[in-house]
Amino acid sequence: MAWNRDQLAARAAKELRDGYYVNLGIGIPTLVANFIPAGMKVVLQSENGMLGMGPFPYDDQVDPDLINAGKQTITQLPMSSFFSSADSFGMIRGGHIDLSILGAMEISETGDIANWMIPGKMVKGMGGAMDLVAGVKRVVVVMEHNSKDGAAKFKPQCELPLTGSNVIDLLITDLGVFSRPDRHSGFQLIELAPEVSADEIAAKTSAKYTVAL
Amino acid sequence: MPASTHAKIYPDAASALAGVVRDGITVMSGGFGLCGIPENLILALRDSGAKNLAVISNNAGVDEFGLGLLLKTRQIGKMISSYVGENKEFERQYLAGELQLEFNPQGTLAERIRAGGAGIAGFYTKTGVGTLVAEGKDTREFNGETYVLETGLVADVAIVKAWKADTEGNLVYRKTARNFNPMMATAGKVTIAEVEEIVEAGQLDPDGIHTPGIFVQRLIKGANYVKPIEQRTVRVRTDKTGETA
Numbered sequence: 001m002a003w004n005r006d007q008l009a010a011r012a013a014k015e016l017r018d019g020y021y022v023n024l025g026i027g028i029p030t031l032v033a034n035f036i037p038a039g040m041k042v043v044l045q046s047e048n049g050m051l052g053m054g055p056f057p058y059d060d061q062v063d064p065d066l067i068n069a070g071k072q073t074i075t076q077l078p079m080s081s082f083f084s085s086a087d088s089f090g091m092i093r094g095g096h097i098d099l100s101i102l103g104a105m106e107i108s109e110t111g112d113i114a115n116w117m118i119p120g121k122m123v124k125g126m127g128g129a130m131d132l133v134a135g136v137k138r139v140v141v142v143m144e145h146n147s148k149d150g151a152a153k154f155k156p157q158c159e160l161p162l163t164g165s166n167v168i169d170l171l172i173t174d175l176g177v178f179s180r181p182d183r184h185s186g187f188q189l190i191e192l193a194p195e196v197s198a199d200e201i202a203a204k205t206s207a208k209y210t211v212a213l
Numbered sequence: 214m215p216a217s218t219h220a221k222i223y224p225d226a227a228s229a230l231a232g233v234v235r236d237g238i239t240v241m242s243g244g245f246g247l248c249g250i251p252e253n254l255i256l257a258l259r260d261s262g263a264k265n266l267a268v269i270s271n272n273a274g275v276d277e278f279g280l281g282l283l284l285k286t287r288q289i290g291k292m293i294s295s296y297v298g299e300n301k302e303f304e305r306q307y308l309a310g311e312l313q314l315e316f317n318p319q320g321t322l323a324e325r326i327r328a329g330g331a332g333i334a335g336f337y338t339k340t341g342v343g344t345l346v347a348e349g350k351d352t353r354e355f356n357g358e359t360y361v362l363e364t365g366l367v368a369d370v371a372i373v374k375a376w377k378a379d380t381e382g383n384l385v386y387r388k389t390a391r392n393f394n395p396m397m398a399t400a401g402k403v404t405i406a407e408v409e410e411i412v413e414a415g416q417l418d419p420d421g422i423h424t425p426g427i428f429v430q431r432l433i434k435g436a437n438y439v440k441p442i443e444q445r446t447v448r449v450r451t452d453k454t455g456e457t458a
Contacts, residue, residue: 047319048245049392056448064248064440065376065390071246071299072446082388084395084423085245085271086327089320093340112343123307123316124298130346131320134339165343 002145002174003193010035011172011191012101012142016042023047023092023132025102026070028142032101043079045097047128049088052080069128092128093135100136102129104143104168106158109207111168111183113141114160126163133164145173145204152206154178175201178209188212221382221432222411226257229431230370233403234263237290238369241326241397242270242280246299246443249390250279251407253435254372259283265290269326269368271319271393273297278441287311293366295319299443318346321363323396328365330399330428335364371401374435375424378408379415382429383422391423398428407435 003011005028013035016022023045024030033053036042044053046068053068054075061075068074091097106114113133116126133139147153154171171178177191187209189201198211223229234240240258244250255274258266259282268289274281283289284302291313297303306312317325318340328336337360341347351362373394376387384406386394398404406429 046389048248049389056446058450059447062442062445062447063388064442065388067246067248067389067442067444069245071248071443073442073444074446076388082386082391084391085319085323085393086396089323093320093324093338117345123314125294125296125316126318126346127296128319130318130344131340134342135320162344 001193001195004174006031008142008172008174011177012140013037015099015101015138015140015170016040017098018042020098021045021051021091021096022099022101023097023136025100025129025132027103029101029103030070045088045091046074047085047088047092047132049083049085050076050080051083052077054080089128089131092131095135095137097136099138099140100132101140101142102132104141105153106160107141107143107154107168107171107207108158109154109156109186109209111166111180112158113163113168114158115163117161119161129163133167138169139167140170140172141168142172145175145201152204155206156208175204186210219380221426221429222380223431223433226253226407226433226435227260229405229433230254230257230261233370233405234258234261236264237266238263239267239269241366241368241371241401242268243371243373243392243394243397244270244272244279245389245392246272247275247279247441249374249386249392249394250274251372251374251435252279252438253407253433254405255279255282258372259286259288262288264288267291267293269293269322269366271295271322273300273303275299275441275443276302278439284312291315293317293322295322316346321346323393325363325366326393326396326400329367330396333365335362337362366400368397368401369403371397371404373398373404373406375406375408377410377412377417378406378429378432379412379417379426381414382406382426382432383414383417384408384424384426384429385417385421386423395424398424403430404428405431405433407433409435409438
């Protein structure tokens with residue numbers, strides 16, 4: 001059984017550590033906030049200029065001056081701070097954020113990521129994704145293992161335009177988890193989703209990796 | 214109080230733009246999505262009829278609000294942005310070849326503006342190395358890592374939105390409505406700020422001022438703020454997880 005969206009977010013939440021400053025991308029990564037273990041202090045950064053993001057507001061707390069990078073209304077916490085986009089990306093690019101969790105369209109076996117552009121289709125822009133993968137200390141990707149037509153998304157090389165080159169440390173798909181000890185090494189398959197076999201993953205993956213289950 | 218104290222204050226957005234807006238200029242416009250955008254100055258810019266504008270803004274508004282209004286009237290010839298996914302008219306004009314577009318990574322855009330305002334001609338960043346963004350640009354190794362050269366940005370006119378100003382043009386922003394506004398305020402040859410409230414000099418805490426008045430040449434008290442919310446996301450009182458309701 002492949003992991004569903006919530007299970008993927010819960011698995012990604014296992015990468016959180018007490019005291020971490022974390023930036024969560026849009027989509028499944030946003031759900032990771034729901035799985036922060038009780039008692040663990042994690043400070044969420046929003047790249048539009050906030051540290052210490054609180055939960056979504058109650059209806060009577062909605063404030064148009066208080067949104068996250070997905071343009072959703074949010075709340076502040078007693079420890080929150082606000083700052084400019086330049087300061088925000090100083091934190092990101094300067095290596096002050098411990099962990100970034102984001103989605104992807106393709107990941108290569110050497111840790112490249114493509115997640116911002118499909119040539120020939122409307123280009124929406126990269127937003128802050130290139131800065132995040134370039135600057136955050138540890139970059140984790142959460143994505144479906146295969147595209148809707150069944151094609152491998154974890155492959156020898158990305159075919160789509162890159163967001164960053166050799167920047168991914170951990171890949172969590174709905175079928176399993178691939179990690180690498182450092183950015184000079186290849187990926188290892190370290191975990192399987194329930195009832196998923198290593199053979200099934202091998203059949204659905206074109207990237208080279210080793211098995212370390 | 215001498216009259217010169219209030220020399221930066223204009224009666225409305227149209228008068229604040231008068232004499233500085235013309236066809237073909239570069240305009241920086243603050244905001245992230247529709248949060249912290251200069252609503253009144255964008256409307257006045259539309260009504261000025263100025264054409265072929267180059268607009269530097271993180272986003273392009275939505276079809277019916279913000280910079281989307283200037284796209285509708287075909288007043289924008291080029292945009293420099295990081296993300297424009299919320300605007301169908303933008304898509305149509307871009308695909309039809311009517312609009313030039315330069316994408317910058319969001320942090321690179323913020324830093325280019327900060328650099329421009331601070332008199333820095335260029336800087337090397339890790340962001341975008343090995344991607345389309347770095348194509349044709351100088352790269353250099355520092356401490357064994359590759360960086361790409363990006364240049365500073367300035368504008369003929371910067372329009373920004375703050376929460377409060379004093380009569381000297383000192384600005385204070387509110388929550389995440391700050392975003393690109395402070396850097397843009399520094400990078401306009403003429404910077405025009407619109408605010409929700411103007412107080413007398415001395416009434417803002419000097420330690421709490423985000424943009425010192427030297428960066429602000431013109432100032433208006435904005436009228437009728439709409440502040441549309443793009444993704445109104447709330448939780449229900451009985452829900453303890455903060456799930457989207």
